[in-house]
Amino acid sequence: MGTATGIIRALNSGIKHLAVKRFTLRYPEEKLKFVGDGYQFDPTTGVGIAGYKGRHMLFHDKCTGCQLCAIACEGVAEAIAMVKVPEEWKHNKKSIMPQIDYGKCVFCGLCVDACPFYALYMTNDYELSSFTKEALIYTPSQLQVKPEVKQDVDIVIDDRGATHG
Amino acid sequence: MTARLPPGLQLEKVDDRIMTLNVGPQHPGSGHMRLIIQVDGDRIVSCDPDPGYVHRGEEKMAEYRNYITNIPHLERPVIHDSCNILYPYCLGVEELLGLEVSERAKYVRVIASELNRFTYTLYWLAIYGIFLGHSTMFMWPAGDRELAIDLLEKLTGARVTHSYFVPGGVRNDLPANFEDVCLRQINYLEKRLKAYADIFYDNPILIARTEKTGVLSREDAIRLGTTGTVLRASGVDYDVRTKEPYDVYDELDVHTNVLKNGDSYDRSKTPWLDMLESCNIIRQALEKMPKSGSVRVKLKPNPKGGNDEVYKRVESGRGSLGAYIVSRSKPEPYRVKLSVGSFRNLICMPYLLKGEKLGNMPAVYWSLNYWPVEADR
Ligand code: SF4
Ligand code: SF4
Numbered sequence: 001m002g003t004a005t006g007i008i009r010a011l012n013s014g015i016k017h018l019a020v021k022r023f024t025l026r027y028p029e030e031k032l033k034f035v036g037d038g039y040q041f042d043p044t045t046g047v048g049i050a051g052y053k054g055r056h057m058l059f060h061d062k063c064t065g066c067q068l069c070a071i072a073c074e075g076v077a078e079a080i081a082m083v084k085v086p087e088e089w090k091h092n093k094k095s096i097m098p099q100i101d102y103g104k105c106v107f108c109g110l111c112v113d114a115c116p117f118y119a120l121y122m123t124n125d126y127e128l129s130s131f132t133k134e135a136l137i138y139t140p141s142q143l144q145v146k147p148e149v150k151q152d153v154d155i156v157i158d159d160r161g162a163t164h165g
Numbered sequence: 166m167t168a169r170l171p172p173g174l175q176l177e178k179v180d181d182r183i184m185t186l187n188v189g190p191q192h193p194g195s196g197h198m199r200l201i202i203q204v205d206g207d208r209i210v211s212c213d214p215d216p217g218y219v220h221r222g223e224e225k226m227a228e229y230r231n232y233i234t235n236i237p238h239l240e241r242p243v244i245h246d247s248c249n250i251l252y253p254y255c256l257g258v259e260e261l262l263g264l265e266v267s268e269r270a271k272y273v274r275v276i277a278s279e280l281n282r283f284t285y286t287l288y289w290l291a292i293y294g295i296f297l298g299h300s301t302m303f304m305w306p307a308g309d310r311e312l313a314i315d316l317l318e319k320l321t322g323a324r325v326t327h328s329y330f331v332p333g334g335v336r337n338d339l340p341a342n343f344e345d346v347c348l349r350q351i352n353y354l355e356k357r358l359k360a361y362a363d364i365f366y367d368n369p370i371l372i373a374r375t376e377k378t379g380v381l382s383r384e385d386a387i388r389l390g391t392t393g394t395v396l397r398a399s400g401v402d403y404d405v406r407t408k409e410p411y412d413v414y415d416e417l418d419v420h421t422n423v424l425k426n427g428d429s430y431d432r433s434k435t436p437w438l439d440m441l442e443s444c445n446i447i448r449q450a451l452e453k454m455p456k457s458g459s460v461r462v463k464l465k466p467n468p469k470g471g472n473d474e475v476y477k478r479v480e481s482g483r484g485s486l487g488a489y490i491v492s493r494s495k496p497e498p499y500r501v502k503l504s505v506g507s508f509r510n511l512i513c514m515p516y517l518l519k520g521e522k523l524g525n526m527p528a529v530y531w532s533l534n535y536w537p538v539e540a541d542r
Contacts, residue, residue: 003369010367012363034318035319036340039322045459045463046461051322052323072234075229108326110328155312157350
């Protein structure tokens with residue numbers, strides 16, 4: 001192939017792309033859809049359930065304060081600290097529950113794998129930025145709240161290319 | 166008082182014609198490294214690569230964590246290829262602990278590691294494009310990479326640093342409908358990859374820029390111990406996936422792409438051909454995968470290995486990637502050593518750049534498929 005033909009073909013290939021749909025995701029106006037409600041783990045089978053690994057969610061009615069999640073995180077990021085909670089639960093004699101520092105957490109989900117009581121899951125919430133480091137520390141009562149996550153677009157592929165729609 | 170300064174910072178006068186240039190350590194590519202280059206006019210007289218700026222002590226850290234909590238930090242050296250960097254570690258630990266991985270988990274691992282080959286190689290290709298001033302070739306791979314990232318996000322729950330492979334299988338099973346979405350996006354990605362030929366690989370400007378620069382002969386490639394795409398570009402048919410198949414690669418039909426010139430052009434083309442081959446591998450794996458079954462072996466807390474040692478290796482985006490693990494009957498490994506392709510490919514840089522024009526330095530440097538953070542670990 002001659003130099004001239006090669007250059008013309010390269011230019012032609014570029015020009016043809018003017019008709020290809022734009023692939024850019026217009027974050028934050030649009031947000032991606034996720035599968036499921038976040039990464040979860042089933043201790044009876046020992047296998048996780050696929051989902052996004054975002055901010056955690058703690059179920060106060062299930063957490064026994066066994067600290068296994070904090071022990072799992074010790075080797076990873078030391079993001080979990082066990083703190084006193086004002087509530088009284090029959091199954092949680094010491095009234096302690098995990099508090100997670102998202103300034104340290106790497107979102108590996110090994111704490112979720114460690115929890116034997118279905119008390120700690122992950123959610124689709126990934127917008128955790130804050131102005132202070134203290135605001136990144138989520139207390140058990142903050143972790144209890146189920147996040148509202150806007151999910152509207154997914155990748156669509158048709159003859160004119162892929163796009164987020 | 167110049168004697169105490171580190172190498173490269175001394176103002177040594179070799180000759181009136183020769184000038185020392187420091188390329189880096191703030192490199193626009195990825196991670197920090199420095200090339201100490203001596204030039205005569207615009208000819209490179211000598212090149213001394215100076216890695217080590219992003220050394221994090223991953224191997225030492227691994228000695229203080231158990232086999233499971235080692236996973237999140239061991240994948241940090243190459244976050245774009247995090248499944249592949251964990252692969253040899255998981256294979257090794259499985260042998261030490263005597264775990265039997267299920268057939269389905271093996272196929273899921275193959276799919277995840279081939280998807281990671283896309284995310285790594287497309288990122289590498291995007292940077293190669295911008296190194297050569299071809300900004301379209303930066304935009305296209307960086308955009309198309311999103312297709313593979315999206316699949317990995319659905320599968321593993323994270324866009325990079327998936328922490329997905331564990332000794333004993335993978336963390337979670339495929340999400341619902343994953344096979345169809347994967348097939349659709351891989352088919353489209355293959356179409357996109359083929360479109361790179363006209364604008365980049367057959368482009369006479371790229372060919373003029375990279376052909377016959379930094380030629381690594383077949384003998385030198387073997388002598389210097391290069392692996393992966395660099396070795397295959399020099400005409401040696403060697404790929405760990407076919408020569409020492411691990412997991413289910415022996416049940417799949419894997420074709421190795423071998424080019425023979427060993428110049429920057431061939432070295433930039435082999436990763437692209439590898440990606441096209443990855444599309445075939447993923448389609449085969451999706452078809453042959455058992456439709457149900459467990460994907461993870463249930464481990465007891467703090468599993469221990471015997472007094473044993475093991476070496477396993479896999480084919481990563483940058484070449485063969487090995488993990489040597491020594492166990493001394495403790496929950497923590499006694500020693501973990503990663504033997505990475507990047508470092509071995511770096512070794513040929515002084516040989517290739519000698520006598521080359523300074524302007525060709527980026528074309529040769531990045532074609533070596535070198536990832537500074539992985540080489541430093
Ligand atoms: S996700 Fe990982 S880093 Fe974050 S709290 Fe859990 S174990 Fe620690
Ligand atoms: S979240 Fe789970 S692992 Fe952590 S203290 Fe509560 S019950 Fe134990």
